[in-house]
């Protein structure tokens with residue numbers, strides 16, 4: 001049983017306008033908003049505008065934003081070069097049934113930077129990127145199934161979302177994790193077509209990939225799954241996954257929709273993985289909807305219809321729309337190697353300061369993450385996989401209490417997703433995050449059986 005939570009300051013910030021909007025939203029949207037991922041405590045905070053590292057809500061309060069639209073806004077809100085470029089573009093048209101030079105410019109930038117990407121196709125979301133990467137792997141190999149990491153979130157394509165939301169009562173044994181369906185009515189063929197691997201379990205990955213090899217098109221792999229705990233991969237684990245896949249002619253698809261922000265060359269390059277395909281999104285759209293599938297020419301040829309019918313036809317009314325392409329290019333151009341290095345140094349300093357505060361107080365918290373991403377776990381030791389990172393009811397209440405404490409101090413810390421930094425943040429912002437965490441620890445609630 002959790003105690004002392006009630007001793008925490010309540011969410012006494014003003015939220016009258018947000019509550020009013022939420023009441024209106026409830027009449028037109030089931031559940032009040034149109035994204036299941038919007039955090040609420042108890043109402044969501046409605047935004048008036050963003051200002052660099054900060055956002056202002058409709059009740060006039062200003063917060064340091066550690067969510068940045070689920071890690072998308074690497075420059076924070078209203079990045080002037082992107083806004084200027086998009087503003088200039090708008091009068092010329094926002095979408096055409098014809099290609100524009102803008103798509104080539106963003107593609108060239110990404111091909112130049114990401115070692116695994118020789119060719120690319122654009123879509124509108126990360127969900128679509130993952131879906132087409134899986135379809136491309138199927139079209140290339142002629143096999144239907146996928147293997148994926150337990151607890152990893154890859155968007156809403158049925159096969160990609162199986163096994164993402166398991167609980168202790170549904171996830172099955174450690175040796176044979178279950179492809180828990182994401183919703184009732186999911187066709188059986190989805191679960192039959194998905195093999196779940198436990199993160200950082202090299203032997204299990206080898207065994208499970210080999211056992212289903214003849215029906216697997218790809219291993220869908222996020223090097224540091226955010227919802228899986230934002231835990232670093234063991235090099236032995238990534239090597240086991242890649243080697244076993246190669247041995248059986250199974251493609252390796254890296255989902256870098258979120259983790260591309262880990263370096264100038266992306267996440268798979270950072271962790272020494274050479275995928276056949278990657279899925280990208282978020283930061284490459286500069287704050288506008290985007291997704292991309294990239295990879296070797298050999299595999300990307302499935303999209304090529306120039307000699308007849310493509311093995312995989314991919315279109316999309318808004319795919320490669322010039323607004324997303326221009327915003328993405330301008331935003332990514334500003335992410336020079338030096339800009340990535342600065343973000344990473346800020347992240348390193350923040351993680352080290354927070355880890356130091358935890359050690360000093362011998363508190364039952366750990367911090368994980370890399371580069372500009374971090375996640376604080378109300379756990380004694382660093383989790384190694386989704387099951388270890390999974391929050392009990394008490395731990396979930398502690399996370400909520402922490403987010404609430406941060407919010408009262410003017411910082412929006414996600415309680416269910418990865419937190420991230422933006423280039424709009426200053427050293428003073430980093431100090432403030434660390435300081436608020438230290439003060440949270442000083443007043444932190446504890447659950448029974450735990451020590452501060």
Ligand SMILES: Cc1ncc(COP(=O)(O)O)c(C=O)c1O
Pocket residue numbers: 070124125126127128130153154155156222226255256257258259281282290
């Ligand atoms: C790793 C990963 N893949 C895919 C997606 C889906 O992207 P989108 O929300 O743009 O559909 C997300 C979104 O958070 C993600 O984090």
